[in-house]
Amino acid sequence: xxxxxxxxxxxxxxxxxxxxxxxxxxxxxxxxxxxxxxxxxxxxxxxxxxxxxxxxxxxxxxxxxxxxxxxxxxxxxxxxxxxxxxxxxxxxxxxxxxxxxxxxxxxxxxxxxxxxxxxxxxxxxxxxxxxxxxxxxxxxxxxxxxxxxxxxxxxxxxxxxxxxxxxxxxxxxxxxxxxxxxxxxxxxxxxxxxxxxxxxxxxxxxxxxxxxxxxxxxxxxxxxxxxxxxxxxxxxxxxxxxxxxxxxxxxxxxxxxxxxxxxxxxxxxxxxxxxxxxxxxxxxxxxxxxxxxxxxxxxxxxxxxxxxxxxxxxxxxxxxxxxxxxxxxxxxxxxxxxxxxxxxxxxxxxxxxxxxxxxxxxxxxxxxxxxxxxxxxxxxxxxxxxxxxxxxxxxxxxxxxxxxxxxxxxxxxxxxxxxxxxxxxxxxxxxxxxxxxxxxxxxxxxxxxxxxxxxxxxxxxxxxxxxxxxxxxxxxxxxxxxxxxxxxxxxxxxxxxxxxxxxxxxxxxxxxxxxxxxxxxxxxxxxxxxxxxxxxxxxxxxxxxxxxxxxxxxxxxxxxxxxxxxxxxxxxxxxxxxxxxxxxxxxxxxxxxxxxxxxxxxxxxxxxxxxxxxxxxxxxxxxxxxxxxxxxxxxxxxxxxxxxxxxxxxxxxxxxxxxxxxxxxxxxxxxxxxxxxxxxxxxxxxxxxxxxxxxxxxxxxxxxxxxxxxxxxxxxxxxxxxxxxxxxxxxxxxxxxxxxxxxxxxxxxxxxxxxxxxxxxxxxxxxxxxxxxxxxxxxxxxxxxxxxxxxxxxxxxxxxxxxxxxxxxxxxxxxxxxxxxxxxxxxxxxxxxxxxxxxxxxxxxxxxxxxxxxxxxxxxxxxxxxxxxxxxxxxxxxxxxxx
Amino acid sequence: xxxxxxxxxxxxxxxxxxxxxxxxxxxxxxxxxxxxxxxxxxxxxxxxxxxxxxxxxxxxxxxxxxxxxxxxxxxxxxxxxxxxxxxxxxxxxxxxxxxxxxxxxxxxxxx
Numbered sequence: 001x002x003x004x005x006x007x008x009x010x011x012x013x014x015x016x017x018x019x020x021x022x023x024x025x026x027x028x029x030x031x032x033x034x035x036x037x038x039x040x041x042x043x044x045x046x047x048x049x050x051x052x053x054x055x056x057x058x059x060x061x062x063x064x065x066x067x068x069x070x071x072x073x074x075x076x077x078x079x080x081x082x083x084x085x086x087x088x089x090x091x092x093x094x095x096x097x098x099x100x101x102x103x104x105x106x107x108x109x110x111x112x113x114x115x116x117x118x119x120x121x122x123x124x125x126x127x128x129x130x131x132x133x134x135x136x137x138x139x140x141x142x143x144x145x146x147x148x149x150x151x152x153x154x155x156x157x158x159x160x161x162x163x164x165x166x167x168x169x170x171x172x173x174x175x176x177x178x179x180x181x182x183x184x185x186x187x188x189x190x191x192x193x194x195x196x197x198x199x200x201x202x203x204x205x206x207x208x209x210x211x212x213x214x215x216x217x218x219x220x221x222x223x224x225x226x227x228x229x230x231x232x233x234x235x236x237x238x239x240x241x242x243x244x245x246x247x248x249x250x251x252x253x254x255x256x257x258x259x260x261x262x263x264x265x266x267x268x269x270x271x272x273x274x275x276x277x278x279x280x281x282x283x284x285x286x287x288x289x290x291x292x293x294x295x296x297x298x299x300x301x302x303x304x305x306x307x308x309x310x311x312x313x314x315x316x317x318x319x320x321x322x323x324x325x326x327x328x329x330x331x332x333x334x335x336x337x338x339x340x341x342x343x344x345x346x347x348x349x350x351x352x353x354x355x356x357x358x359x360x361x362x363x364x365x366x367x368x369x370x371x372x373x374x375x376x377x378x379x380x381x382x383x384x385x386x387x388x389x390x391x392x393x394x395x396x397x398x399x400x401x402x403x404x405x406x407x408x409x410x411x412x413x414x415x416x417x418x419x420x421x422x423x424x425x426x427x428x429x430x431x432x433x434x435x436x437x438x439x440x441x442x443x444x445x446x447x448x449x450x451x452x453x454x455x456x457x458x459x460x461x462x463x464x465x466x467x468x469x470x471x472x473x474x475x476x477x478x479x480x481x482x483x484x485x486x487x488x489x490x491x492x493x494x495x496x497x498x499x500x501x502x503x504x505x506x507x508x509x510x511x512x513x514x515x516x517x518x519x520x521x522x523x524x525x526x527x528x529x530x531x532x533x534x535x536x537x538x539x540x541x542x543x544x545x546x547x548x549x550x551x552x553x554x555x556x557x558x559x560x561x562x563x564x565x566x567x568x569x570x571x572x573x574x575x576x577x578x579x580x581x582x583x584x585x586x587x588x589x590x591x592x593x594x595x596x597x598x599x600x601x602x603x604x605x606x607x608x609x610x611x612x613x614x615x616x617x618x619x620x621x622x623x624x625x626x627x628x629x630x631x632x633x634x635x636x637x638x639x640x641x642x643x644x645x646x647x648x649x650x651x652x653x654x655x656x657x658x659x660x661x662x663x664x665x666x667x668x669x670x671x672x673x674x675x676x677x678x679x680x681x682x683x684x685x686x687x688x689x690x691x692x693x694x695x696x697x698x699x700x701x702x703x704x705x706x707x708x709x710x711x712x713x714x715x716x717x718x719x720x721x722x723x724x725x726x727x728x729x730x731x732x733x734x735x736x737x738x739x740x741x742x743x744x745x746x747x748x749x750x751x752x753x754x755x756x757x758x759x760x761x762x763x764x765x766x767x768x769x770x771x772x773x774x775x776x777x778x779x780x781x782x783x784x785x786x787x788x789x790x791x792x793x794x795x796x797x798x799x800x801x802x803x804x805x806x807x808x809x810x811x812x813x814x815x816x817x818x819x820x821x822x823x824x825x826x827x828x829x830x831x832x833x834x835x836x837x838x839x840x841x842x843x844x845x846x847x848x849x850x851x852x853x854x855x856x857x858x859x860x861x862x863x864x865x866x867x868x869x870x871x872x873x874x875x876x877x878x879x880x881x882x883x
Numbered sequence: 884x885x886x887x888x889x890x891x892x893x894x895x896x897x898x899x900x901x902x903x904x905x906x907x908x909x910x911x912x913x914x915x916x917x918x919x920x921x922x923x924x925x926x927x928x929x930x931x932x933x934x935x936x937x938x939x940x941x942x943x944x945x946x947x948x949x950x951x952x953x954x955x956x957x958x959x960x961x962x963x964x965x966x967x968x969x970x971x972x973x974x975x976x977x978x979x980x981x982x983x984x985x986x987x988x989x990x991x992x993x994x
Contacts, residue, residue: 026911026960027934029953033912057931069938076942 111420114373116427127449224273413471421463440752510819520765536683538625631678
C-alpha cells in the first residue's frame with residue numbers, strides 16, 4: 001500500500017470528513033443513481049425514490065455496519081501509513097546520509113562513544129548496585145550493625161562509629177527482645193583454617209556462622225544437615241559444613257563425605273553437611289571452603305564484649321527498615337550501653353556502601369560525556385541543516401509541510417542514534433572487558449556484570465533519548481524558519497536565528513566539558529598528591545612474609561621460632577637485614593586497644609584512649625627506615641625477662657602528652673605498666689590519605705599476640721618464596737606461609753581504586769575535550785563558509801584579512817565566554833560530589849579552574865582561527881561572483 | 884471442511900466484486916449494476932450486503948478506495964483492486980473453478 005505523497009492528498013487528509021459523513025454520502029449517491037435509473041424507466045420522481053430505498057433494504061442497519069467497519073479500516077490505514085512513512089523516512093535518511101559521509105561518521109562516532117561509555121558504566125552500576133541478591137525476597141534480608149556515634153571524633157576508631165560488628169551479648173539481647181528481626185544470624189567471613197591431609201597442610205578461607213545463617217537466607221544444605229543452635233556454644237562440638245564447590249573439587253563429590261572426619265586447625269572435625277551450590281555470603285572474596293559454628297571460642301563469652309561478627313536478619317512481616325532500626329537501637333540501649341545505636345539496612349545496600357559513591361561519580365561522568373556528545377551532534381547537525389537549506393527549501397516548495405520536514409529531520413536523528421547504539425553497544429562490550437580487566441579490586445557482584453537485556457534496554461533508551469535530544473533543536477529551527485524564510489535567505493546561508501541557537505549550543509557544550517575536565521583535573525591532581533605522600537618509612541627494597549603458626553602454639557615456641565627464622569634468613573644472599581612484627585604497614589590489618597597514663601600533677605590525666613598497637617622485634621624501626629624523634633629504639637635487651645618498655649609515635653605524644661617529652665613516663669597497655677623509652681615519627685599504616693594515628697610499639701618478646709610477619713630488607717623480593725618455604729619446613733612444618741608481598745607494590749595497591757577512578761574520569765574528560773574541539777572546528781568551518789558572501793563584501797569594501805579573522809574569532813569567543821560563565825558554577829556543584837574522593841586539593845581550587853578555562857579558551861581560539869584565517873585570504877571578486 | 888453456505892456466499896460475492904474491479908476503478912452503484920447484469924437471476928446480490936462486503940474487503944486490504952468526480956458531477960467513492968486483491972482473486976478463482984469442475988463432473992456422471 002503506497003502512502004500518499006503528493007501535497008494535494010496530504011491536504012485532503014487534513015480536511016477529511018468523519019467516517020459517518022462519508023458513509024452517508026456514499027449511500028446517498030447509490031440511492032440517487034438508482035432513483036435516476038428508475039425515473040428513466042418511467043417512474044415518477046417520488047415513486048422512484050421510494051422504490052430505490054425499498055430495494056436497498058434496511059438503510060440504517062447497513063449504515064451503522066459500514067461506519068463500524070470504516071472506522072476500523074481507518075485505524076489500520078493510519079497505522080500502516082505511519083509505519084510506511086517511518087520506513088520511507090528512515091530509507092530516505094540513510095540515502096541522504098551517504099553523500100554526507102563525513103558528517104555521518106563524525107556524528108555516529110561521537111554518539112557511539114557517549115553511548116558506549118554510559119552503557120559500560122551503567123552495566124557495572126546495574127550489576128553491582130541494582131541487581132537483586134540471589135536469595136528469596138532479598139530486599140527483606142537486613143544487615144544489622146551497632147553504631148557508636150560518640151566514637152566519630154576519634155580518628156583511631158572512627159570507622160566503628162557507624163558500623164561496629166556484633167558480639168555474643170548483643171546477639172543474645174537482640175535475638176530475645178528485637179521482635180522486628182527474625183532469624184538473627186552472626187557470621188564472620190575473614191577467617192582461615194588450616195586443613196591437614198596426607199598431602200600436607202593448606203590454609204583455606206573459612207566462615208564461622210550461627211545455625212540461623214542458612215535460615216535467614218532461606219537456604220538448605222544440599223546434603224546432610226545445618227548446624228543446630230546447640231552447636232553455637234562455648235566449646236561446642238567440632239562440626240563443619242563444606243561448600244559445594246570444595247566438596248566437588250577437593251573431595252570428588254563423594255556423598256559418603258558427610259559424616260567423615262577431617263583435620264582442621266590440628267583437631268578432628270566432623271563434616272555434617274554440604275552447602276548448596278553457588279552460595280555466596282561475601283561477594284567480594286573467595287567463597288570459603290568450610291563453615292564452622294560461631295560462638296565456640298573463649299573470646300565469644302558475652303562478658304568479654306568482643307564484637308567481631310557481622311549480622312543478618314529477616315525483617316518481620318510488614319516491618320519497615322526504620323522501625324527495625326529503632327527497635328534494634330532500643331534493645332541495645334536497654335541491654336546496658338546507652339550510647340549505642342543501630343544501623344539496619346537492606347543487605348545489598350550494606351554490601352555496596354563503599355562502592356556506591358565512586359560508581360555514581362563514574363556514572364555521572366559517563367552521563368555528562370553522553371550529554372556532551374549529544375550537544376556536539378546537535379551542533380554538527382545544525383551546521384548541516386544550514387548547509388542543506390537549499391534542499392529543504394526545494395522540498396518545502398514542492399509541498400512538503402513544515403511538520404513533514406521536522407519529522408524527516410527527526411527521523412534522520414533517530415537513524416543516526418540507532419546506528420550509534422549498535423556501535424555504542426559493541427564499544428560498551430569492549431570497554432566493559434577493559435573495565436573489569438584493569439579493576440584493582442573485586443567489587444561485590446562484579447563477576448556477574450555483563451551486557452544483558454537490561455543493559456541493552458538502557459542503551460536503546462539512551463539512543464532514543466539522544467536521537468530526540470540532538471535532533472529536536474535543529475528540527476525545530478528548520479520548522480520555525482519555514483520554507484519561505486529558507487528560500488529568501490538563499491542557499492548556504494544560515495539564518496541569524498540558527499546561528500544564535502548554534503552559539504548557545506556551543507556555550508552549553510563548553511560548559512559541560514568544563515565540568516568534566518575540572519573534575520578530571522581535580523582527581524588526577526589528588527592522585528598525584530597521594531602518590532607523593534611520604535609514608536614515613538622507606539618501602540623500596542622491603543619484602544613482607546606473613547606466616548601462620550598453629551593455634552595455641554604458645555609464647556615461648558613463638559619467640560624461639562621467630563628468633564631462629566630471623567637468624568637463619570639474615571645469612572641468605574641478597575638479604576641485608578630481617579625483622580619481624582605482628583603489624584606491618586600496608587601488609588597486615590591494624591589493631592587497637594585503650595591505654596592509660598600515669599598521673600602527674602602538672603597535667604590532668606587524659607581518659608583512656610584507643611591507641612594503635614604494634615608488637616615489634618628489635619631492628620623493626622631500622623629495617624623500615626623509620627625516624628627516631630627522641631630516646632632510643634628497641635634493642636637486644638628488651639626481651640621477655642627484661643624491663644617492660646614501650647615506644648610511642650609522635651602523634652601519640654601530641655595527643656596525650658600535650659607535646660611534652662614522654663620519655664620515662666609510664667603507660668598502661670593490656671593491663672601492664674610500661675616505661676616509655678623512645679618516640680618515633682609517624683608512619684602511614686593502611687591508607688596514604690589517612691591522618692596519622694596515635695600508636696604504641698611494644699617489644700614482640702614481651703607480648704606475644706599473634707603470628708609474626710617477617711620483614712626483609714634486601715634485593716630478594718618475592719623470589720625468596722621457595723627458600724622461605726624450605727626454611728619453614730625445616731624449622732616448623734606446621735607453620736604455613738600466608739602471603740609474600742613486595743611492600744612498594746602493596747602501597748601502590750592501597751590507592752589502586754583511586755587510580756582506577758581517576759583514569760576513567762580523566763579518559764572521559766579527554767574524550768569530552770576532543771569532542772568539544774571537533775565540534776568547534778566543524779562549526780567554525782561552517783560559519784566561515786556560511787558567511788562567505790558577507791565576508792567577501794567586507795573584504796571588497798576594504799576590510800583586511802585581519803578584520804575578518806577578528807570578526808570570526810570574536811564570534812566564537814562570545815560563545816566560550818557564556819560557556820565559562822555557566823560552566824564554572826556547574827563545576828563547583830559537581831565538585832561537591834567528588835569532594836569525598838579528593839586528597840590534598842580543594843574541589844574549588846582556583847588554579848584548576850583557571851587552567852581548564854585557559855585550555856578551553858585556547859582550543860576555541862585555535863579551532864575558530866584556522867578557518868577564519870583561510871576566509872581572510874579569499875578573493876572578494878570570486879566570492880561575489882559565485883552566488 | 885465445507886464452508887457454511889453463508890461464508891460460501893460471502894466468498895462468492897467477494898470473488899465477483901474483485902472480478903468487476905479488474906476492468907478498472909468503479910463506485911458501489913456501478914458494481915451493483917454490473918452484478919445485476921452479468922449474473923442474471925441465478926445469484927441475486929442484495930444491495931444491503933454489497934456495501935458491507937466492500938468495506939470488509941477494504942479493511943483486509945483487497946481493495947482500496949478514493950473519492951473521484953462521478954458522472955453526477957459530485958465526488959463518489961471509487962473502489963480499485965490492490966495488488967493483494969489481484970493475487971487473492973487469481974488464487975480463489977482457480978480454486979473455485981477446480982471445485983465447480985469437480986462437482987459438475989460428479990453431478991454429470993450421476994444423471
